[in-house]
Amino acid sequence: MTRKQVDVAAGVLLRPDGSYLLGQRAADTVYAGYWEFPGGKVEPGENPAQALIRELDEELGIRVTRLRPWLCREHLYEHAHVRLHFHEVVAWEGELDDKVHTALAWVQPDGPTCEPMLPANGPILKALRLPRMMGITHAASVGADAQLAALDAALARGLRLVQLREAALDPEQRAHFAREALARVRACNGLLVINGDPGLARQLGADGVHLSARELAETAKRPDFEWVGASCHTRAELERCAGLGLDYALLGSVQPTATHPGQPALGWPAFTVLAEGLPMPVFALGGLGESDMERARDAGAHGIAAIRGAW
Known part of the structure; x- marks a missing residue:
């Protein structure tokens, strides 16, 4: 079975206390009810950073002013071979105004997380537990x-x-x-x-x-x-x-x-x-x-x- 290749930009929004943001996928999406890092598909002509800035504006109503490259992971889903480009988002303007998720949650790296998580994100949660x-x-x-x-x-x-x-x-x-x-x-x-x-x-x-x-x-x-x-x-x-x-x-x-x-x-x-x-x-x-x-x-x-x- 040949899976389509998809590049996805994912944002780890970080607050000064170290917590990060997760969103719960809506009922009308693949993996409905699962939790994920906000972001979306990289469109033609975009690099992952540009895609993430656009997606966070469209999904959360925020304007990213500072982000950093972090990790890149690949995962084989039934519907696609996904390459996830994770960036740390450390500064933005505007208040969160979620337009696509059922719920949002701020999570501490050493505290309980949201379940269930998208399968690709397990190693990301562990990496966030690693001190700097x-x-x-x-x-x-x-x-x-x-x-x-x-x-x-x-x-x-x-x-x-x-x-x-x-x-x-x-x-x-x-x-x-x-x-x-x-x-x-x-x-x-x-x-x-x-x-x-x-x-x-x-x-x-x-x-x-x-x-x-x-x-x-x-x-x-x-x-x-x-x-x-x-x-x-x-x-x-x-x-x-x-x-x-x-x-x-x-x-x-x-x-x-x-x-x-x-x-x-x-x-x-x-x-x-x-x-x-x-x-x-x-x-x-x-x-x-x-x-x-x-x-x-x-x-x-x-x-x-x-x-x-x-x-």
Whole structure:
């Protein structure tokens, strides 16, 4: 059976409190009663951003003033092969005046969602649960006590995603440090993934694992954890992440770093090209801090991952 190809622009309208907008499909539509992100079909002569601006005007009566590229996912429905171009919509003018949905709802990423959701949107809801800032530990360089103190301070500032990257610690030290770090992150309802040690991640009940580029190349199937990500430097590595169904990728280095002196930096234009059109969130990595967040997201990044810049 040959399905028609349809490009759809979908908008993730975001409020300052982090909530996003969902609409319930009307009774006279396909998948009536299901919830979706607002948007619609890309018409001839339009790019997805232009289509979304038009659709949100027609559907919701708002004029988009700022949007960002985010994810691109494909889904096979019975009636069509749909390619969904998701954009974050962060600023608009006018009050919502819904013209096509049965109902609208603002939903918090970590709260209950609306059911049933359109089948293509499950991974999008999970991606929205992923915090925007990832702190990468370096206890082997600064000392375990100093890193835990820095972790406490960062969690107090709102950090909720931590990658434990401590290959230089011996196994006993690494296990002790990981146990202490996980307890702190869990107390704040955050997520902790462990780099390069799936055995330790299982032993401690960590939220997931993070793969190096070498481990990514050697991995035949997605590891069995709730959250799995990988470090990438090329488009091929990013596409391998997508093929394995990973939840996120790190891409860098965007700027020169002390960790890799002399290594050429990507810069933001190259980052945008490499990260474009992928189905999973991509974090910008390398010489960045929280002050770079807006620039990163405008370039198509989900957020920022940092070693020194996070602490």
